[in-house]
Amino acid sequence: MVWLSRTIGEMLAKETSFSFIDADDFHPISNKEKMRNGIPLSEEDRTPWLETLRDVLKESLVNRRSVILGCSALQKRYREILRSADPSYVPESYVSIVKFVLLDVAAEVIAARLEKRVAEGKHFMPSTLLRSQLELLQIDDSEGLLNTAFGLYCFEEVHPE
Ligand SMILES: Nc1ncnc2c1ncn2[C@@H]1O[C@H](COP(=O)(O)OP(=O)(O)OP(=O)(O)O)[C@@H](O)[C@H]1O
Numbered sequence: 001m002v003w004l005s006r007t008i009g010e011m012l013a014k015e016t017s018f019s020f021i022d023a024d025d026f027h028p029i030s031n032k033e034k035m036r037n038g039i040p041l042s043e044e045d046r047t048p049w050l051e052t053l054r055d056v057l058k059e060s061l062v063n064r065r066s067v068i069l070g071c072s073a074l075q076k077r078y079r080e081i082l083r084s085a086d087p088s089y090v091p092e093s094y095v096s097i098v099k100f101v102l103l104d105v106a107a108e109v110i111a112a113r114l115e116k117r118v119a120e121g122k123h124f125m126p127s128t129l130l131r132s133q134l135e136l137l138q139i140d141d142s143e144g145l146l147n148t149a150f151g152l153y154c155f156e157e158v159h160p161e
Pocket residue numbers: 004005006007008024070113114117123150151152153154155156158159
């Protein structure tokens with residue numbers, strides 16, 4: 001399991017035999033409505049959503065199916081919920097069959113992409129919410145996340161003009 005955007009996740013899914021799951025498809029309507037109205041999600045909004053995703057991952061594991069999940073698991077404790085899909089996971093050991101890949105993209109690039117999609121009516125979330133989400137993004141060396149600049153350098157390949 002890796003932590004990626006839809007674009008990259010779907011590309012990877014094509015190259016592997018894994019299925020791709022987009023975490024946004026698992027938000028309840030209430031969460032999407034909140035975000036659409038520019039209101040950041042609270043812990044109470046996110047926890048059941050993350051628990052549902054954990055259960056989806058657990059089911060895949062039980063059925064020995066590898067999946068790629070595109071998910072903004074911003075905080076360490078959110079990622080802990082996802083890691084616990086692995087029944088043998090010891091909390092805070094960060095050793096789990098659930099692996100994370102951070103697509104390390106500059107905030108301005110993410111904002112520009114989001115604004116473009118909002119303008120085209122292709123995204124539900126106003127870009128003003130992005131700041132609150134990036135403020136929550138918690139990254140340090142302790143978890144051994146695979147950090148990549150992939151989000152930047154494959155631009156030409158993703159969008160050949
Ligand atoms: N590597 C890339 N190079 C160029 N454009 C990209 C790349 N990755 C994503 N994009 C573009 O950025 C936008 C957002 O990408 P994508 O939908 O994959 O992100 P996401 O993280 O799933 O977004 P969200 O969770 O906000 O819906 C899209 O318009 C996509 O085409």
